[in-house]
């Protein structure tokens with residue numbers, strides 16, 4: 389941080405996914421004129437998907453980017469201020485709290501952290517291109533689109549097994565593609581997955597390319613062997629990536645309490661973190677649900693918590 393006087397705001401919100409934008413709406417309507425630092429992915433994870441069919445209020449569904457755009461417009465109507473900046477340093481040891489972004493410095497009385505989580509990806513060009521067009525990072529969100537279709541799921545942990553089992557409600561066949569010949573998932577989930585007639589396993593295999601195009605969707609996946617066997621092509625119409633999530637908490641790891649896998653810990657049922665006036669909402673504090681509507685719900689709670697806390701300071 390420099391010695392220059394930072395711009396002061398009563399409330400700053402880090403992140404502009406459903407959690408940050410809902411916190412912005414509520415706090416703007418409470419006349420707090422929140423500053424939203426939108427980060428490197430304005431609108432958050434929903435901007436990399438297409439149809440969202442499980443956000444209440446949209447009987448026909450809505451495209452992910454459109455949903456977050458209208459959330460932003462709704463909060464701006466009540467006076468939230470939005471900057472397309474990324475927080476690079478946060479000082480929470482002294483008050484007012486200070487935030488340095490890529491272009492400016494700010495201070496605030498209260499802070500809402502809604503920096504979300506990032507679904508880990510394999511890192512293939514075809515995966516990035518077809519995300520939302522047959523490739524998905526969320527079975528709960530997208531399983532419904534694959535009724536009577538064959539799909540693949542990549543991963544061998546608890547989430548991958550839960551998602552594979554969930555997907556059998558819709559898909560005609562689910563192939564779990566796993567780099568090794570044994571799963572990391574807990575015994576109970578392994579047993580359930582192994583006993584499920586609709587689930588097959590491609591052991592010692594990794595996806596090297598997802599085949600298809602944006603117009604027609606996915607048609608298959610090229611699977612390389614990790615033990616020197618021949619490459620095969622798995623025909624499928626969907627590929628679910630379930631290799632984990634990384635909460636975006638690097639900035640706070642030293643100053644706030646995180647759980648064993650890096651998610652911010654809050655004083656449930658509130659959104660209070662271990663530091664006075666600092667609240668957390670959305671996927672950054674939620675390893676379990678990770679849905680737009682749950683993120684929005686906790687964004688609402690964080691705004692109400694911040695508003696009440698600020699009132700007590702006056």
Ligand SMILES: Cc1cc2nc3c(=O)[nH]c(=O)nc-3n(C[C@H](O)[C@H](O)[C@H](O)COP(=O)(O)OP(=O)(O)OC[C@H]3O[C@@H](n4cnc5c(N)ncnc54)[C@H](O)[C@@H]3O)c2cc1C
Nearest residue numbers: 403404405406407427429432433475504529670671678680
């Ligand atoms: C492909 C895909 C499809 C999905 N489909 C659905 C669906 O159909 N229905 C559903 O309910 N859920 C869906 N989800 C899950 C849903 O997108 C998330 O649960 C939700 O977006 C979480 O919201 P959030 O506000 O907590 O965080 P995110 O949406 O992750 O947003 C995080 C925000 O924090 C910002 N940020 C991060 N670091 C910084 C920083 N240092 N400084 C400032 N800002 C920062 C980012 O720019 C971003 O704006 C899907 C997810 C994916 C990946």
